[in-house]
Amino acid sequence: MSTFWIILAVIMILVGLLGSVVPGLAGPPFSWLGILFIHLSDAADFSLTFLLITAAIAAIITIMDYVIPSMSTKHHGGSKAGVWGCNIGLIISIVGLPFGPTGLLGVVFWPFVGAFVGELISGKQKREALRAAWGAFLGFLAGTGLKLAYGIVAAVFVIKGLF
Numbered sequence: 001m002s003t004f005w006i007i008l009a010v011i012m013i014l015v016g017l018l019g020s021v022v023p024g025l026a027g028p029p030f031s032w033l034g035i036l037f038i039h040l041s042d043a044a045d046f047s048l049t050f051l052l053i054t055a056a057i058a059a060i061i062t063i064m065d066y067v068i069p070s071m072s073t074k075h076h077g078g079s080k081a082g083v084w085g086c087n088i089g090l091i092i093s094i095v096g097l098p099f100g101p102t103g104l105l106g107v108v109f110w111p112f113v114g115a116f117v118g119e120l121i122s123g124k125q126k127r128e129a130l131r132a133a134w135g136a137f138l139g140f141l142a143g144t145g146l147k148l149a150y151g152i153v154a155a156v157f158v159i160k161g162l163f
Contacts, residue, residue, distance in 0.1 A: 005041035006060020009034045013155045020147035027147045028058035031154035044161025061146050069139030075116045076135025086111045086136045110137040
C-alpha cells in the first residue's frame with residue numbers, strides 16, 4: 001500500500017508543478033496533496049501541525065493568485081475601473097469564454113486587456129491605462145512565481161521523504 005501512496009504523491013507533485021504555470025489547474029492544492037500522500041506512505045512522517053500549516057499556505061497562495069493581479073493593477077496607478085476590468089478579464093480567462101486567446105496566453109491577455117479597457121473607460125490616457133495594465137501582468141507573474149515556489153518546496157519535501 002505504501003507504493004500506492006508514493007506513486008500518488010509523485011503524480012500530485014508533478015500535477016502541482018504543472019498547475020503552477022497552466023491556467024485552470026490549481027497547483028498548490030495538488031502539491032499539498034503530494035505532501036499528504038507521501039505522509040500516508042511509510043516514506044515520510046510529518047506532524048499534524050506541518051500538514052495544517054502547509055495546507056493553509058497552499059490555500060492562501062491559491063487565493064492570492066486571484067487577488068495579486070488586481071492589487072498590482074491598483075499599485076501601478078489603476079483606478080477602480082481598471083481593477084474591475086482586470087477582475088473581469090481574469091474571470092473571462094478562467095471561464096474560458098471563446099473571446100480570443102485561451103490557456104496560458106488568455107490568463108495573461110484578458111486581465112491585461114481588462115485593466116487597459118477599464119482605465120480607458122474611466123477617462124485615463126493610453127499611457128496611464130497601459131501602466132495599470134502592466135501592473136496586471138506583473139501581478140500575474142508574481143502569482144505564478146508564488147505557486148511555482150510552493151510547488152518546488154513541496155517537491156523537495158516529497159523527494160526528501162523518498163530518500
